[in-house]
Amino acid sequence: MVGQQYIRLLDTEPWFEISILVGKKSAGKLYGEVTEWVGECDPPSYIKKMKVEEQVPLNSDVDLLFSCLPSDAAKEQEGLYARSYPLVSNASAYRMEKDVPVLVPEVNSNHLGLISAQKEGRGWKGFIVTKPNCTTAGLVMTLKPLDDLYKIKRVIVTTMQAVSGAGFPGVPSLQIIDNIVPYIKDEEEKLIKETKKILGRIKDGSIVDNELMLAASCNRVPVIDGHTESVYIEAEKEIDVEEAKSSMASFKGLPQELKLPMAPEKPIIVMEGSDRPQTRRDRNAGSVPGMSVVVGRVRKGLDRNSLQYTLLSHNTIRGAAGNAILTAELLCKLGYLER
Template sequence: MPVTVGILGATGAVGQRLVQLLDPHPDFEIAALTASENSAGTSYREAAKWRIDTPIPDHIGEMTVRATEPAAVPDDIDLLFSSLPSAVGEAVEPDFAEAGYVVSSNSSNFRTDPDVPLTIPEVNPDHVELLDVQRDQRGWDGALLKNPNCSTITMVPPLAALDEAFGVERVDVSTLQAVSGAGYSGVTSMEIIDNAIPHIGGEETKMETESRKLLGEFDGSEVEWLDADVAASCNRIPTLDGHLENVWADLDGDVSVEEAAEAMAAYPSADLHSSPGPLIKVFDEPDRPQPRLDRNREDGMQISVGGIQETETGIQFNTLAHNTLRGAAGASILNGELLVEKGYV
């Protein structure tokens, strides 16, 4: 039997991506869609203003949108995927978990809370066991699991490969982030065409904190964050999809380009439906990866790396991921698959 799922915030950009990815998923069946009060009671086709480049599934389009509250969602839903704005998620996600729902959330709220697992299944799947601590401390029958920010998820897998092989001591990163990361109405055309915006509110802090939690060690009761400094500079550029990042990693000892490339290329993926194989594609070409050429590799779920160079203190490289697939909707679905595999659903 498929796992019955619902989508909180189903009409937004990430919510639409969740619909696109979940509808054909062999293990999940969409049974509920929620949105704001203004959309509740209308058909999904009417409420969503569909902007994905594949047609809205007919049966999904005819579903009635529900209010985003536990009382409006059937209690036999096995798993909820949340793409709510962070302020809304902060207010309602605990209510759903307390009501017994298991929530895999892309929203930024609670990501660094000590009892909320922040996971990339290929990197730190053991952190999901923090849910046992969460349930014990909060008295929830349900649970709340988070995936990281789209910019964080772009650099953490290659950093995880380097840390496992050599030890990471410091990270500096400068991002070139696509406009879709701001949502459909997030950046106007007059702001971004023929331009670049060297500030994305709150983004640097997310990268600097979330990466250290993701790369930390779980001891059965808490996560000890990676003991390394991380400094980020985040920039918006006129690319539709795909975050490209320039990363400098100080490592514990001398590491050659060949050694770094081998560690990244060999870093294992996960045995989950949505995990790519391999997880990291390493390019020899100095001008790759590029958003238009490489963001859709492995259905948009692969991390691409190139331009690897030695520095005096470690390795510099460029990394790319599709921000709304690997970095948002796909990341939440991967976490949902992990929850099923680990028996939390």
């Protein structure tokens, strides 16, 4: 699922070119023959003709690897690859290691400062930067401007997550059509730990977790792409609803400042309609489809220090391949990919 988004997005991304594809079951075969493509258009013809390799040779001249391995394989292989290459990973295997950044480029680009200690500490020529779980990516984007203004104390979030989040072939149709499954293995734990890390600060060369408390309920719903989340926050300071909305709508980060190709003009789009955001209508909103988090129904909570809203984030773009490509553009622009 994520690999297909990489191929689609990198086909028009101006800075990177795919030179090798790696798989396990498909190794040795042509990509076009083995892939069950789920996107709307066919894969580019040069990709269809590429042979899927078993691994990347450790002495090749590639500048960067994107990993979308399942977690077990990632644990085993990403560390080996990082001895030779910079690697941007979608998998959870290394996310919670203390010298590994979990990056949403608009939110915590300063965490890239961990890379030099990671290389030195592990004796690697390359390094690993991860991106968060697809559910975390949308949530932290919206929490960041609110935390900066009001210092968030508690977050309660209920998610409605698309089936593409479970990879290919994903959730069996008989379990998800006409149904909602109120459990996604390990998802709530990841959402809590990653949010605290991404919103944490760097102190003495390592990340100190943000102290906010978070309770999550994650549900799988019959939607193809796009995770929706209902969010309730309580802060230390009083929250003005209009000010909260404009802080999200005007939020920008280093990718926008550097005008990176995958950076959306508006990382957060705030919608006013009382029935928005809607998955089908809004998951591709904004200047770079799938890269903006769309927020709506921003309203007061139970007291002056609380706020409620709904967010929608494209899970395989902002939540996976798109966020990773934006991270790679940032690494490139900041000189981390120079040999």
